[in-house]
Amino acid sequence: MTREIPKAYEPQQIEQHWARAWVEQQLFRADPSAPGPVFSIVIPPPNVTGSLHIGHMLDHTEIDILTRWHRMRGFNTLYLPGTDHAGISTQRVVGRKLAEQGIDYRTLGRDEFERRVWKWKEESGGTITEQMRQIGESCDWTRERFTLSPELSRAVTEVFVRLYEEGLIYRAHYMVNWCPQCQTAISDLETIHEERRGNLWYIRYPVVDSSESVVVATTRPETMLGDTGVAVHPEDERYKHLIGKRLRLPFMNREIPIVSDTFVDREFGTGAVKVTPAHDPNDFALGKRHNLPELDVMTDDGHMSAAAGPYSGLDRFAARKRVVEDLQGQGLLERVVEHTHAVGTCERCMTVIEPRASNQWFCRMKPLVEPAIAVVESGEIQIIPENRRTVYFEWMRNIRDWCISRQLWWGHRIPAWHCADCAEITVARESPAKCATCGSSKLQQDPDVLDTWFSSALWPFSTLGWPDDTPDLRKYYPTSLLITGYEIIFFWVARMIMMGLKFTGKVPFHHVYMHAIVRTADGQKMSKSKGTGIDPVDINRKYGTDAMRFTLALMAAPGKDLIWTEDKIESSRNFANKIWNAARFLFLNLEKFEATGVSIEQLAAPEIRAAAPYSAGGDLKLINCWIFSRLAHVTAQVNDSLEQYRFHEAAHQVYHFFWGDFCDWYIEWMKPHLSDSDRSIATAAWRNLFAVFDAALRLLHPFMPFITEELWHKLPQRAGAKSIALEQFPAPQPSWIQEPAEEQVALLQEIIVAARNIRAEMKLESKRRVAAELFTPEEETRKLIEANLAPVLRLATLSNIQFATAHLDTASGAVRSTPKFELRISADEGRDLPAEIAKLRKERERLARDVQSKTTRLADQTFRNRAPAEIVRDLETTLAERSAEYQQVLARLAQLEKNLRPSDPGASAGALG
């Protein structure tokens, strides 16, 4: 048999092959009738027109790790993929495309435009899901969903109608955030407040039939054209006498009243505030209280309307400039003061939003909030990390009604019809034939569509077939977990909880894991618009998907933002290469072994499949006990870490197990035995090696699905099996954990490292075997070393070890010691005495400090009285050990210094004296 395995891991073809195979075989198709506990998760649906960026990769990686991990542990697992129609975002993208072709989308008309967007969706909407397939996410593609599909639209309509019937959805004339660029209302959450430097203009309004005047301060002088009043505080002595009088509004020749309202802050500006009910939320409320008329002086696209008189037709910012100039010209501008204040901008296009009173649909939130708070308080929904709960509660308790209508064409059309005859509204699931109030058939559907987040709020149950009672819904709802970024806790998470409780009576998920944000090296948030996004597909081509996944996992400590740098993925790429080469070692040597006449069938014996350890004798027994014990430990730790969403811990654990324990120690230790002339030993060694490797691959699989799948299929014992993804995650027996074996191997490792350390210091030729002497205070230790002499000698490159009966000195060689042993390598040439002395001195200082502090500590009566007895006892033991070590070091140092420079006054021993 020939196995051609390239020297370096080349992920490209392998990944593509498996990505395709997994989808084609429908490997991850969920079966609601299958047994096992349920693990279900719905994807946070990305924008259909988007493409994956590294930020997506983080939650997709986390989701996929957990999904694969659960699946391998026997859960009935569903990972449901899908996309969001992303109203404003998509409409803007397509609008821009059309504009590039010289087409103004408005001239196409609504139906045609919608057709174009659907076409666009068909053409490019697959990008993101194709990327997901490429990176091997283990979703059930047969259950892919789209928020604007007929099925999900049906759920949206159902929810809207029910909420309307309960009076939770209403239509009202109210202040909204208007984006003049997108020409639609947007919600509070979709506006971004930016601190901007501006001015506070002080404008004088003359009092009618009087020589007096009132000065108001404003940041937006152009809105004065829409002023319908001026307000002062009722207790303000400066203005008390003017309350009820009228002012003449410059330019507009309109008389407006002075009203009193406690809302006014006497300290700010002049204590008199102009009131523009149509263009400011506070003024809107104030205007309502005082029956001031609304006067909208702007158009949908942010220009001054006919109501703005002489300024009609001007852009709002041009109008501001002109108004200020004209005020100045008429001597009505008192003064101008610099003033920084928060300006609301549209999150999509960054245009300054215009607060505007208009007719919109709203969803009443208060009645939905209470139960949604309760389930988080009770822990029925657990938010991780916990400190995000506060933010959630805070927002929920101060929630305001949600403006759900958008003046767009792309989205779920509001199922409401206006009657031309009686002006009443009919809300219905199906297009009604006549008006519910007057029976007229002159009905026209409301032109608005719903906020994208309205359908997103239903995602966990609409994707499973709601409002029908489907097997999927029964089996997989509530979902187990939601993983998403903390930036959408309000947009999405909170609303899903409210809607889930309202319409299914159940929470939509039990856990919410909020991950952090991926940033660039200079701390910027990754985003395409800023050009700081990194295309994961490029990264994957260069380093491999597994490397990227592993890198993200290594960085993903809960609640911490992570910074993406290229060197990190290099290190993960190297790890993949390490795995590859460990496999290469196994397979290449297996060929040689096979040549000696042992068949693969023998290796593929059932006990390997069960990963039965300890089948060999001699020193093999210890090392095998050790590696299986390590495996058991690490598996337990990985399970524990993943249980708590501590991905970084889990990733570190598998990394060090594979690279450190398995490659550096186990394989190195086992090498000679794999070709032992005693065939039973060799076979046993191979069996154990393959068993560990097999388990290690399964342990690694959730993190690095591609390379593990590829290598796993090359394992002789796995010939013909379908996929590692469907195999069992390592489930070690408790009996595999053997603390004594772990301690014993750790001690042998220490001896080997000590020897290597001396060799390095002496600059011995790397292959030259030298003799060593060893003193151990305990007979047990000596026996252990004798029993494992061959591997110790080999790994430490020693020719032999002679056991000493007394403490070792440094006279004839360099010594390394721990409380359990002292090791000396004697050499005539190559000793670096100054280096040894430097090292010992440092050791001396360290020990002196340590002994000192421990002595002081133990002398403290309060410590002895209050600390747990165990702590005191431990400390006494360590102190005894340290003191002994310290004495040894002093003695050795004295010797060395005498040898080197007997007359050197700096060579005196002992800091403690």
Place this chain on the structure above:
RNA sequence: GGGCGAUUAGCUCAGCUGGUUAGAGCGCUCCCCUCACACGGGAGAGGUCAAAGGUUCAAGUCCUUUAUCGCCCACCA
């Protein structure tokens, strides 16, 4: 204006419920292209845990204050 978080090795970060000598990756130094891997092996150097107080027998870990830097929320013109 509220709230949350960060400050640990040259760099990027771990360090959960306080208890031996504070860890990792990268970088750095030295040795080695040893028949899996130079995307490698071996051995090292490097930290008064932002500052000051406090709680405690014991603090990187808990509390307070300060400094610096982030983020989120917020209708005061």
